[in-house]
Amino acid sequence: xxxxxxxxxxxxxxxxxxxxxxxxxxxxxxxxxxxxxxxxxxxxxxxxxxxxxxxxxxxxxxxxxxxxxxxxxxxxxxxxxxxxxxxxxxxxxxxxxxxxxxxxxxxxxxxxxxxxxxxxxxxxxxxxxxxxxxxxxxxxxxxxxxxxxxxxxxxxxxxxxxxxxxxxxxxxxxxxxxxxxxxxxxxxxxxxxxxxxxxxxxxxxxxx
Numbered sequence: 001x002x003x004x005x006x007x008x009x010x011x012x013x014x015x016x017x018x019x020x021x022x023x024x025x026x027x028x029x030x031x032x033x034x035x036x037x038x039x040x041x042x043x044x045x046x047x048x049x050x051x052x053x054x055x056x057x058x059x060x061x062x063x064x065x066x067x068x069x070x071x072x073x074x075x076x077x078x079x080x081x082x083x084x085x086x087x088x089x090x091x092x093x094x095x096x097x098x099x100x101x102x103x104x105x106x107x108x109x110x111x112x113x114x115x116x117x118x119x120x121x122x123x124x125x126x127x128x129x130x131x132x133x134x135x136x137x138x139x140x141x142x143x144x145x146x147x148x149x150x151x152x153x154x155x156x157x158x159x160x161x162x163x164x165x166x167x168x169x170x171x172x173x174x175x176x177x178x179x180x181x182x183x184x185x186x187x188x189x190x191x192x193x194x195x196x197x198x199x200x201x202x203x204x205x206x207x208x
Contacts, residue, residue: 003035005163011144012038016045022119023187027144029089030185031164085148085161090185098149098183103127109177110134115185122188128152128177138172141189148185151178 007015007028014020015028032038086094093115094101103111103125109132117123125148126134145152145165152159154175159165167173172195 003037003160003162005157005159005165006035006038007031007144007164008166009041011142011166012041013045016042017049021121021189023117023121023123024142024144024189025119026089026093026115026117026123027146027164027185027187030087031144031146031162033087033089034162098125101125101127107135108132120189122191123185125183125185127183128181130177130179130181133174133176135194136172136174137192137194139167139169139188139190139192141169143167143171143189143192144187145175146185148183150180150182152176152182152184153178 011020011024011028012032015025015032018025020028032042085098101113103113106112109129111127113125113127115123115125128134143165145159145167147159147161147163149161151161152163152165152175154165155173156165156167156171158178165175
């Protein structure tokens, strides 16, 4: 299946510079490992960054700059471009694949599995039954959602395996699983802002 939804340029630049928060970087790395187009964009940004770094005066080289992505998470031209449900950057978090995940019920037709992540932000898997939607919410910062299995329907379009929704704090939405259900990995810079009494009641129990 062809990937049609990509990370935006600002996210790719931050990823190439190693300055994305930990949770966002994990999802960005997983998408980049799947996506030939985004790997190419990251390579360009890395070359531009290296050229700019080379032109800095000697005194500036003593300043602190963001670290590059770890080798296990960084994109590489040698990696196969074929889609896999769990791309190499997620392999250490999901060693046994999606079918071995222990899900926690959070609402009718919705399940969650929190993933350990160093640094800022939250990282979790969401599984939705066919046509079930996540309660309407907004964001206090960036949110990246990568589809791993099935398809996701949102106000911004349809997302299949490998597609990523790159959203900022201007977006309010209630994404829903397509006819076959959906499993996504979601990274939030800050906790989502849910609307409605049921959503607010559930929030403390599922950490979203």
